[in-house]
Amino acid sequence: MSRRVAWIAVMSLLLGACASGGNNVTAPIAVAVPGTPNGIAIRETDGAVFVTDDKSNGILLSLDIADSQAAFAPFARIPAAGDRGSLSQIVFGPNAHLLVARFGFGKSSAVFDVGTNGQVALASDTNPERRRLGLVVLDGGTFLSSWFAKEGDAPAAGGVSMIPRGEPPGSVKERDIVTGLGKPVGLAVLDDTLFISDQAANRIVKVDLLEARTASAPIEAGDVFANVDAPDLLAAAPDGTLYTKCGAHALCKFSKRGRATVIAGDFDQPRGVAVDAARKRLVAVDRASSRDQASRVRVWPIR
Numbered sequence: 001m002s003r004r005v006a007w008i009a010v011m012s013l014l015l016g017a018c019a020s021g022g023n024n025v026t027a028p029i030a031v032a033v034p035g036t037p038n039g040i041a042i043r044e045t046d047g048a049v050f051v052t053d054d055k056s057n058g059i060l061l062s063l064d065i066a067d068s069q070a071a072f073a074p075f076a077r078i079p080a081a082g083d084r085g086s087l088s089q090i091v092f093g094p095n096a097h098l099l100v101a102r103f104g105f106g107k108s109s110a111v112f113d114v115g116t117n118g119q120v121a122l123a124s125d126t127n128p129e130r131r132r133l134g135l136v137v138l139d140g141g142t143f144l145s146s147w148f149a150k151e152g153d154a155p156a157a158g159g160v161s162m163i164p165r166g167e168p169p170g171s172v173k174e175r176d177i178v179t180g181l182g183k184p185v186g187l188a189v190l191d192d193t194l195f196i197s198d199q200a201a202n203r204i205v206k207v208d209l210l211e212a213r214t215a216s217a218p219i220e221a222g223d224v225f226a227n228v229d230a231p232d233l234l235a236a237a238p239d240g241t242l243y244t245k246c247g248a249h250a251l252c253k254f255s256k257r258g259r260a261t262v263i264a265g266d267f268d269q270p271r272g273v274a275v276d277a278a279r280k281r282l283v284a285v286d287r288a289s290s291r292d293q294a295s296r297v298r299v300w301p302i303r
Contacts, residue, residue, distance in 0.1 A: 028264070030286070030296040031070045033060065037285045037295050039090040039233060040272035041098065047279050049297065050075065050090055051272070052100060057085030059100065059114060065283070065299055072297075076118040081108035089135040089186070089233055089272070091143075093165065099123055099143060101132040111135065111145060111163070124163050126174055134160075134187035134196075134233060141165040145174070146184035146196060156183045156200055159218060160207075177212040180220040181205075186234030186244055196221060197231035197244055204231055204242070204254070226258035235273040235282075237302070243282060245270035251284055263300065268293065275302075 035053035037060070042049055051060045051072065061075035078087060078100060086103035093099050098114040109132040113123040126132070126145065134146035143165060148158025160178040178184075182200025189195070194209040198221070206225040212218075232245035243263075246252035250265040251273065263282075271285040282302050288295040 028298045028300045029065075029068050030298050031062065031065050031068055031072075032294045033072050033285070033297050035060065035295070037287055037297070038086075038271050039088055039100070040274045040283060040285050040297065041090045041092055042274045042276045042283060043092065043096065044276075044278055045096070047276060049274075049283060050098060051285065051297065052087035052090050054085050054087060057087065059087075059090065059098070059118075062297075065297060076114045076120055078102060078112055078114075078120060081105065081110075088133045091135045091137055093123075093137045093143065094141045099135055099137065099165075101135050101145065103131055103133065104128060106131055106150065109147070111143070113165070124165050124174075126163060130158075130161075133183075133185045136187040136189055136194075138162075138189070144177075144187055144194070146181075146187050148181070148183045148200075158182060158184045158198075159221075160184060160187065160194070160196060160212075162213065176218040177215070178207055178221050179218040180222065185232050188234040188236035188242060190236050190240055190242075195225060195234060195236070195242060197228075197234050199230055199232065202229050202231070203227050204234075204244070204258070226254050226260060228252065228254075228260060232270060233272045235275045237275045238277050243273045243275065243284075245273075264298070267298075268295075 035055035037051045039052040049062045057080045058077040059075045060072040062072045088101040090100045102110045111123040130147035132147050137143045148156045150156045158181045161174040161176045163174040181198050185199045186197040194207045204225045205221045229247045235243045240256040242254040249267045251263045251270050252260045267286045269287040271287045273284040282300045286296045
């Protein structure tokens with residue numbers, strides 16, 4: 001038996017046990033997504049789903065993913081950095097605009113503002129040498145960006161910075177508020193707590209957001225919320241539940257106390273995840289690892 005098949009078998013047993021124990025996630029539907037999807041966001045007003053696509057270096061849109069016959073279509077094209085496209089997190093900001101992070105490979109990272117008509121502009125000046133992954137919007141459009149830097153064979157070193165939005169070009173300097181991370185990927189805010197998934201350290205850490213925003217210097221991220229193998233982009237539900245990748249092929253949810261429950265262990269490559277609280281559903285990207293397979297968006301009803 002291959003390691004992959006064995007992993008799926010174990011996860012199936014775990015899922016059966018979770019179901020008998022009252023787990024609030026049931027069997028999902030799956031919607032095919034063209035290209036190479038990564039981040040995902042849901043528009044609260046109508047449930048439309050937006051996905052970043054590394055193949056086209058753009059954003060795809062589906063107005064309705066109620067069943068497996070739904071379709072995604074191009075919505076916006078993000079300026080590419082050289083000949084490599086790579087888009088990370090996508091989130092909603094004020095006025096129903098989207099913010100999307102371009103990874104940049106240590107040379108040309110950026111955060112873009114995408115209007116309701118698909119028009120694209122820089123959201124703010126940022127350091128292009130930082131490899132950007134996670135985004136979360138705070139009050140007034142100010143946003144947080146997770147990033148890391150890597151030189152040669154040295155370990156990655158990263159943090160989280162706070163960036164005002166909509167200031168004149170050249171006037172904004174992102175301010176680091178959290179350091180001491182390896183490869184911070186996902187960000188999520190619940191009440192006054194910032195959660196950060198550190199993929200290099202196999203953990204999710206938590207930070208007092210008010211303290212981090214008002215401190216005179218960046219604070220060290222040392223408070224471990226949960227240990228998890230290879231976490232990725234994060235999503236938070238209003239009840240305090242967190243969702244992220246766990247291991248090579250699984251998606252997990254985490255209780256307020258950091259206890260993990262496997263939702264599904266048969267992903268090809270788990271990537272972005274989003275909570276649609278208004279419609280009580282969880283939506284996650286399952287990215288295909290080969291060209292002869294289709295990537296998917298998978299949807300679970302949740303309470």
